[in-house]
Amino acid sequence: xxxxxxxxxxxxxxxxxxxxxxxxxxxxxxxxxxxxxxxxxxxxxxxxxxxxxxxxxxxxxxxxxxxxxxxxxxxxxxxxxxxxxxxxxxxxxxxxxxxxxxxxxxxxxxxxxxxxxxxxxxxxxxxxxxxxxxxxxxxxxxxxxxxxxxxxxxxxxxxxxxxxxxxxxxxxxxxxxxxxxxxxxxxxxxxxxxxxxxxxxxxxxxxxxxxxxxxxxxxxxxxxxxxxxxxxxxxxxxxxxxxxxxxxxxxxxxxxxxxxxxxxxxxxxxxxxxxxxxxxxxxxxxxxxxxxxxxxxxxxxxxxxxxxxxxxxxxxxxxxxxxxxxxxxxxxxxxxxxxxxxxxxxxxxxxxxxxxxxxxxxxxxxxxxxxxxxxxxxxxxxxxxxxxxxxxxxxxxxxxxxxxxxxxxxxxxxxxxxxxxxxxxxxxxxxxxxxxxxxx
Amino acid sequence: xxxxxxxxxxxxxxxxxxxxxxxxxxxxxxxxxxxxxxxxxxxxxxxxxxxxxxxxxxxxxxxxxxxxxxxxxxxxxxxxxxxxxxxxxxxxxxxxxxxxxxxxxxxxxxxxxxxxxxxxxxxxxxxxxxxxxxxxxxxxxxxxxxxxxxxxxxxxxxxxxxxxxxxxxxxxxxxxxxxxxxxxxxxxxxxxxxxxxxxxxxxxxxxxxxxxxxxxxxxxxxxxxxxxxxxxxxxxxxxxxxxxxxxxxxxxxxxxxxxxxxxxxxxxxxxxxxxxxxxxxxxxxxxxxxxxxxxxxxxxxxxxxxxxxxxxxxxxxxxxxxxxxxxxxxxxxxxxxxxxxxxxxxxxxxxxxxxxxxxxxxxxxxxxxxxxxxxxxxxxxxxxxxxxxxxxxxxxxxxxxxxxxxxxxxxxxxxxxxxxxxxxxxxxxxxxxxxxxxxx
Numbered sequence: 072x073x074x075x076x077x078x079x080x081x082x083x084x085x086x087x088x089x090x091x092x093x094x095x096x097x098x099x100x101x102x103x104x105x106x107x108x109x110x111x112x113x114x115x116x117x118x119x120x121x122x123x124x125x126x127x128x129x130x131x132x133x134x135x136x137x138x139x140x141x142x143x144x145x146x147x148x149x150x151x152x153x154x155x156x157x158x159x160x161x162x163x164x165x166x167x168x169x170x171x172x173x174x175x176x177x178x179x180x181x182x183x184x185x186x187x188x189x190x191x192x193x194x195x196x197x198x199x200x201x202x203x204x205x206x207x208x209x210x211x212x213x214x215x216x217x218x219x220x221x222x223x224x225x226x227x228x229x230x231x232x233x234x235x236x237x238x239x240x241x242x243x244x245x246x247x248x249x250x251x252x253x254x255x256x257x258x259x260x261x262x263x264x265x266x267x268x269x270x271x272x273x274x275x276x277x278x279x280x281x282x283x284x285x286x287x288x289x290x291x292x293x294x295x296x297x298x299x300x301x302x303x304x305x306x307x308x309x310x311x312x313x314x315x316x317x318x319x320x321x322x323x324x325x326x327x328x329x330x331x332x333x334x335x336x337x338x339x340x341x342x343x344x345x346x347x348x349x350x351x352x353x354x355x356x357x358x359x360x361x362x363x364x365x366x367x368x369x370x371x372x373x374x375x376x377x378x379x380x381x382x383x384x385x386x387x388x389x390x391x392x393x394x395x396x397x398x399x400x401x402x403x404x405x406x407x408x409x410x411x412x413x414x415x416x417x418x419x420x421x422x423x424x425x426x427x428x429x430x431x432x433x434x435x436x437x438x439x440x441x442x443x444x445x446x447x448x449x450x451x452x453x454x455x456x457x458x459x460x461x462x463x464x465x466x467x468x469x470x471x472x473x474x475x476x477x478x479x480x481x482x483x484x485x486x487x488x489x490x491x492x493x494x495x496x497x498x499x500x501x502x503x504x505x506x507x508x509x510x511x
Numbered sequence: 512x513x514x515x516x517x518x519x520x521x522x523x524x525x526x527x528x529x530x531x532x533x534x535x536x537x538x539x540x541x542x543x544x545x546x547x548x549x550x551x552x553x554x555x556x557x558x559x560x561x562x563x564x565x566x567x568x569x570x571x572x573x574x575x576x577x578x579x580x581x582x583x584x585x586x587x588x589x590x591x592x593x594x595x596x597x598x599x600x601x602x603x604x605x606x607x608x609x610x611x612x613x614x615x616x617x618x619x620x621x622x623x624x625x626x627x628x629x630x631x632x633x634x635x636x637x638x639x640x641x642x643x644x645x646x647x648x649x650x651x652x653x654x655x656x657x658x659x660x661x662x663x664x665x666x667x668x669x670x671x672x673x674x675x676x677x678x679x680x681x682x683x684x685x686x687x688x689x690x691x692x693x694x695x696x697x698x699x700x701x702x703x704x705x706x707x708x709x710x711x712x713x714x715x716x717x718x719x720x721x722x723x724x725x726x727x728x729x730x731x732x733x734x735x736x737x738x739x740x741x742x743x744x745x746x747x748x749x750x751x752x753x754x755x756x757x758x759x760x761x762x763x764x765x766x767x768x769x770x771x772x773x774x775x776x777x778x779x780x781x782x783x784x785x786x787x788x789x790x791x792x793x794x795x796x797x798x799x800x801x802x803x804x805x806x807x808x809x810x811x812x813x814x815x816x817x818x819x820x821x822x823x824x825x826x827x828x829x830x831x832x833x834x835x836x837x838x839x840x841x842x843x844x845x846x847x848x849x850x851x852x853x854x855x856x857x858x859x860x861x862x863x864x865x866x867x868x869x870x871x872x873x874x875x876x877x878x879x880x881x882x883x884x885x886x887x888x889x890x891x892x893x894x895x896x897x898x899x900x901x902x903x904x905x906x907x908x909x910x911x912x913x914x915x916x917x918x919x920x921x922x923x924x925x926x927x928x929x930x931x932x933x934x935x936x937x938x939x940x941x942x943x944x945x946x947x948x949x950x951x
Contacts (some may be wrong), residue, residue, distance in 0.1 A: 260782055269785060269798045271846070273776035275715035280801065301785065336713035342700055345709060345741065358709045361720065406711070 072101050072121075073477055076142035078129065078157060079149040080106035080115045082247075083171070083197070085457045087146070087466030091473065092119035098474070105138055129153045140164040144477060146469050154178060158192050165190055167476055171197025171465050174486060182486040195488040196472050197465035198428065199229045202449070202502070203317075204306075204488060205468070205495035206509055207432055210447050211307055212492065214436045220443065223313050224435035225303075228284050228294045230320025231461050234425035234452050235289070241387045243322035245418045247426040247453070247461040254338055254411045256319065261296035263316040264304075272296060278330035284320060286429055287510075289450055294318030295326055306490065320429055328387040332410065334376055335359040340407035347403055351396045355409060368394060391417055426453040428460040447511045467505055471498045512539050512561075513917055516582035518569065518597060519589040520546035520555045522687075523611070523637070525897045527586070527906030531913065532559035538914070545578055569593045580604040584917055586909050594618060598632050605630055607916055611637025611905050614926060622926040635928040636912050637905035638868065639669045642889070642942070643757075644746075644928060645908070645935035646949055647872055650887050651747055652932065654876045660883065663753050664875035665743075668724050668734045670760025671901050674865035674892050675729070681827045683762035685858045687866040687893070687901040694778055694851045696759065701736035703756040704744075712736060718770035724760060726869055727950075729890055734758030735766055746930065760869055768827040772850065774816055775799040780847035787843060791836045795849060808834060831857055866893040868900040887951045904947065911941045 075091055077084065084104070091102045102119070105127030106112040112124035129135050129149060139145055139160040144167045147157040151172040158181055161168040165188055174194045185192050195201055207227060214220040233245040246253060261272040261280070272280050281293040300317045304310050321329075332338055336359050344355070353368055360371040372388075373380045388394070391413060399409055420426060428451040435444050453459035472489065475481035475497055489495055499509070515531055517524065524544070531542045542559070545567030546552040552564035569575050569589060579585055579600040584607045587597040591612040598621055601608040605628055614634045625632050635641055647667060654660040673685040686693060701712040701720070712720050721733040740757045744750050761769075772778055776799050784795070793808055800811040812828075813820045828834070831853060839849055860866060868891040875884050893899035912929065915921035915937055929935055939949070 260776060260779055262782065265802045268794075268802065270800075270802070271776055271779070271782075271784070271798050273715070273774075273779055275713070276774065276776070299782075334713075334716065336700060336711055336716070339700055339711070339713055342702065342711075342739075344711070354708075358711050360710075362705045362708065362710070 072099050073143040074101045074103055074141060075473055075477070076138060076145045077102065077104045078106075078127065078145065078147040078153075080104050080108075080112045081148055082459070083148055083462050083465040084115050085459075085466070086462040087148075087470050088115055088119060088122070089458065090467055090470035092116070092122055094474070095119075095121035098477070100477070103138075103142065129156045135160055136163070139166060142166055144169070144473055146170070146473060151175070154194075161192065162188055162190060167191045168193070169196055169469050169472055169476075170194045171201055171469055173200055174488060179486055186485040189484045191476065191483050192486045193472060193483075193489065193494075194486065196468050196494075198231075198461065198468070199430075201468050201489065202464055202507070203227065203229055203430060204490050205499055206430065206447060206449065207307060208490045208492075209495050209499055209509075210432055210434050210445055210511075211309070214434060214445060218436070218438060220436035220438045222309055222434060222436045223442075224315075224433075225307065225309060225312060226314060226316045226318070226433045227431070228292070228318045228320050229297075229430045230292065230294075230428070232320065232322065232427050232429060233420070234427040234460075237421070237424035237426075238322075240417070241383075241390050242325055242328065242418070244325055245420045245424065245426070246415065247420060247459050250411050250415050250418075251407075254407050254414065255340060257295065257298070258338070258340075259298045261298060261300075263296055263300035264312070265314045265316060267313040269301075270296075275333060278326040278333055281326045282318070283323070284318075284431065286431060286448055286450065289427075289429065291323050292320045292429065293323050293326055294320050306488075314435070324383055324387070328384045331372075331376055331378070331384060331388060335372075337406045337410045340405045343403045343405055344409070345403075347399050347401050347409070350399050352392055352399060352413065353394050353396050355399060355406070356393050359406075420456050420459070422456045424453075424456060426459045426461055427451065428464050445511065447509050449507065449509050451507050463505070464507065467502060467507065468498055471501045512541050513583040514541045514543055514581060515913055515917070516578060516585045517542065517544045518546075518567065518585065518587045518593075520544050520548075520552045521588055522899070523588055523902050523905040524555050525899075525906070526902040527588075527910050528555055528559060528562070529898065530907055530910035532556070532562055534914070535559075535561035538917070540917070543578075543582065569596045575600055576603070579606060582606055584913055585609070586913060591615070594634075601632065602628055602630060607631045608633070609636055609909050609912055609916075610634045611641055611909060613640055614928060619926055626925040629924045631916065631923050632926045633912060633923075633929065633934075634926065636908050636934075638671075638901065638908070639870075641908050641929065642904055642947075643667065643669055643870060644930050645939055646870065646887060646889065647747060648930045648932075649935050649939055649949075650872055650874050650885055650951075651749070654874060654885060658876070658878060660876035660878045662749055662874060662876045663882075664755075664873075665747065665749060665752060666754060666756045666758070666873040667871070668732070668758045668760045669737075669870045670732065670734075670868070672760065672762065672867045672869060673860070674867040674900075677861070677864035677866075678762075680857070681823070681830050682765055682768065682858070684765055685860045685864065685866070686855065687860060687899050690851050690855050690858075691847075694847050694854065695780060697735065697738070698778070698780075699738045701738060701740075703736055703740035704752070705754045705756060707753040709741075710736075715773055718766040718773055721766045722758070723763070724758075724871065726871060726888055726890065729867075729869065731763050732760045732869065733763050733766055734760050746928075754875070764823055764827070768824045771812075771816055771818070771824055771828060775812075777846045777850045780845045783843045783845055784849070785843075787839050787841050787849070790839050792832055792839060792853065793834050793836050795839060795846075796833050860896050860899070862896045864893075864896060866899045866901055867891070868904050885951065887949050889947065889949050891947050903945070907942060907945055907947065908938055911938045 102122045104112040109126040116122035146169045155177045257277040284292045297317045297319045430449040451460040542562045544552040549566040556562035586609045595617045671687045697717045724732045737757045737759045870889040891900040
């Protein structure tokens with residue numbers, strides 16, 4: 072029996088565990104789920120065959136060495152800063168490691184060591200990063216190899232949103248992903264190139280530089296540029312491409328309202344607010360506005376940021392409870408942390424809610440003098456609060472990669488991302504059988 | 512003969528050297544100026560008696576030990592990151608050290624050691640920090656001790672500007688201070704308290720939160736909030752004050768135009784621009800704007816940031832050469848660095864230009880039921896490009912403190928700032944004889 076060790080039993084694990092456990096008898100696998108909270112691990116494995124659980128702390132070396140040495144393959148869904156610990160232990164005991172996180176410089180530095188030990192440290196094998204790379208490379212390789220075309224432009228949109236049937240708030244958004252990451256999203260100068268011209272957008276203007284996107288059958292969205300798109304040119308072999316831009320999708324109107332929170336400083340995580348215990352949410356809004364002896368917080372906000380007092384943006388902000396005289400009840404926190412607390416209540420996915428993943432690549436290419444466009448879209452709807460589209464699209468690529476490695480169908484070593492055909496072909500093919508379909 | 516060792520011969524040294532050298536025969540001093548560039552040190556001491564110079568690198572321990580051990584008192588005008596090296600050597604050889612920089616955490620940690628060795632490490636003894644503290648404490652102590660009043664509010668404005676007679680550009684501004692600091696000014700959430708209400712302003716809105724200030728005889732200014740004002744409450748003994756706000760002064764219209772540079776991302780120092788060699792300043796402006804096949808850079812800027820194409824802001828930006836097709840001629844640099852290069856040419860102080868320091872404190876206080884206001888202002892005009900008001904107001908407080916220490920009139924130990932009467936009384940008194948007058 073081969074043991075698959077899953078580190079971390081967070082919100083992205085249900086579909087991963089479901090996939091592996093359902094095939095465990097046939098494949099002769101044991102699925103062991105390790106989490107800092109034993110009950111979390113137990114909840115996630117309840118009712119599945121061939122599973123086991125343990126309380127686990129990656130920083131307790133003795134325990135983590137013992138768990139990792141007893142496994143045949145390790146999948147880490149821990150916070151990204153802990154992956155390096157997992158990787159070092161995997162190298163020590165010669166175990167393959169899979170993660171759905173970006174390759175850090177520290178991880179990259181283990182490449183030669185991993186190759187020498189014939190160990191695969193596969194990262195970026197979830198949704199974003201993960202399915203985005205795989206579907207992009209599938210499209211690009213098709214154009215370059217099958218059609219003999221030259222790629223001129225690559226634009227890609229990805230969003231983790233709420234399904235239309237569960238879309239019940241004025242922001243058309245609920246959390247299906249780490250709330251802190253959502254609050255701090257875009258906190259980096261956006262960098263991309265368009266028609267041969269570099270474009271740089273500082274954080275405080277990112278949410279004003281939006282573009283409309285239509286996805287057939289799913290309506291209208293808007294995309295804002297997602298951090299550094301320039302580095303993807305090398306990764307995708309598009310060094311000389313005139314347009315390279317990756318964007319994040321929201322429903323129309325989200326960015327204009329979110330921008331107000333950015334403008335006010337509510338997403339600032341760089342300092343601690345003083346005297347929070349005594350403040351209400353309304354008081355906090357006031358701290359970001361100029362002093363006036365009699366004007367209301369709403370009036371000052373609208374006047375300062377040129378908003379319509381009865382417009383959609385004010386409706387969204389009001390719905391969040393930002394103007395309510397409710398106590399904040401935190402000791403000391405950054406504005407971003409206070410905002411996150413509030414949003415976690417308002418944007419919580421309800422038990423029967425379904426989330427939705429939307430991804431679209433638009434690739435412009437030429438064959439001789441002919442200019443063509445390839446568009447590939449992917450929409451995944453979640454089943455419920457547990458088996459979310461996010462859980463499926465992060466967990467399944469990891470699960471499939473684990474299967475391919477354990478059956479010997481995939482053989483590789485070093486620090487890798489799934490951007491070559493040996494990864495993306497079998498993974499995309501099996502994702503399609505699971506209902507994750509790319510529409511070209 | 513007592514030796515005063517000055518580390519660094521930058522733009523703030525001429526008045527310091529002038530003060531010390533002119534009194535050197537009478538006081539029996541040798542003034543030794545050490546700089547990484549020997550010729551810089553020689554230029555600054557040329558024509559003065561009892562001076563000597565040497566090439567000096569604080570990181571060459573042997574040489575810096577030998578220079579510091581041979582001195583009776585050390586004044587460091589090195590970049591702030593080097594003060595700690597100077598302080599450690601001063602402790603080793605039991606020499607007093609004076610700087611015009613903020614006390615860092617590293618410096619603060621030397622307090623007990625300095626006290627044990629009876630060594631004074633006096634910091635924040637220039638203009639800002641320096642004269643600002645001393646004049647503030649003089650006013651506050653007068654109210655508290657002499658008048659028996661209770662201070663309710665403290666608002667302070669400081670600006671290093673160009674004198675009206677030398678004011679010859681549409682920004683009404685020239686560099687009299689480290690250009691890099693000017694370009695990166697305000698890069699921190701501004702924090703202050705006003706009428707009992709905390710106010711926090713993120714960097715990207717600091718230059719929109721300006722207030723008009725009038726200084727009698729010198730016309731109109733505008734002030735923008737200067738970083739963290741809250742921490743001054745403890746320093747000034749104003750823990751319960753309802754208003755505490757420190758601002759930086761510019762001439763009216765400066766901030767609105769500077770804000771456009773901030774909004775565009777031209778003050779961003781967080782990443783390197785790619786392919787700079789091929790870009791003109793006009794191209795660079797375009798990288799911060801949306802793509803359009805035919806609209807001009809000026810049109811796009813005005814449309815995006817709601818500017819009048821022929822208004823004052825556009826005149827200021829145009830005067831800087833931001834829309835010119837001149838090559839940037841840098842290999843790789845952040846936007847802030849490119850902007851600094853450009854500004855250094857445009858805002859350069861000319862040989863006969865005079866700079867101007869403006870400072871104003873507004874202190875509100877009550878005696879019983881009576882509410883009163885004390886306003887103290889200070890304006891210093893430079894003589895020329897060398898003996899700037901900046902050089903005088905930074906150099907003279909250091910020079911006077913050095914004299915007080917060497918003559919034994921001032922005796923203290925530990926890591927200190929000049930916020931107590933033993934410092935501010937004699938220093939302010941002598942500054943007045945030098946023409947630095949506080950007008951109440």
